[in-house]
Amino acid sequence: MEQHTDRVERQITLDEPLADVWDAVTDPERLAEWFGATVEWELIEGGRATFTFPDGRERPARIDRVVPEREVAFHYLPVERDVDGSVRKVPGSTVEILIEPLESGTRVRVVETTLYTVATPRFLPPSAPRWHLQARGLVRV
């Protein structure tokens, strides 16, 4: 069996119908109640997202895929901004939240994979904020 040391997978079966679960996953106000962070995101492919954790840390992300009532996928950029505005390099990762209707209820499956093993430059659009490029050492200051 292939061993994964860079991938975490979890799933849960819920009693609620698909539409309600989809709403809880995609509505920032509802997501804030379970995710452990608040999010601002533009939920379209390539859309920007920012997760803000209770201690004030911010993680920028980009939306990779949105399939209505089925999937939200995004990747965290490999940086984190502290409350004091300082930016540091952290592991980037992709997150896929997959939602599936069951006969009764809904299954949510989550796969998070570290981006260490993926060539990350393709995740850097030309419009990426400058602090982000600097943090990755791709821009000489």
Place this chain on the structure above:
Amino acid sequence: MKRDDRLEAVFDALADATRREVMRRLADTGAQTATDLAGELPVSRQAVAKHLSALAEAGLVTSERAGREVRYRLTPGPLTEAMGWMADVGAAWDDRLSALRTHLRRHRRT
């Protein structure tokens, strides 16, 4: 090397099937030379040497000179950090999914 850089090197090292096989063989047999390893694997000695150097950079192997030979030995310590990443991320999702269940139940009642 900084912690994140080292962790990056570990995940990079583990991403390759040949490197994982090299580690498996070193784990089974103890110290071996690049030539020994190349004899057991379907790759050139040069390729093995390159993989060993990537593993050394990640801190996953160490080299020791014995006469004319350089032997490589597995030093699996850095794997613990990679496991730590998995444990942290896994625990975060356990918490989140359980909070999602609670949220949905509460939301249904209101």
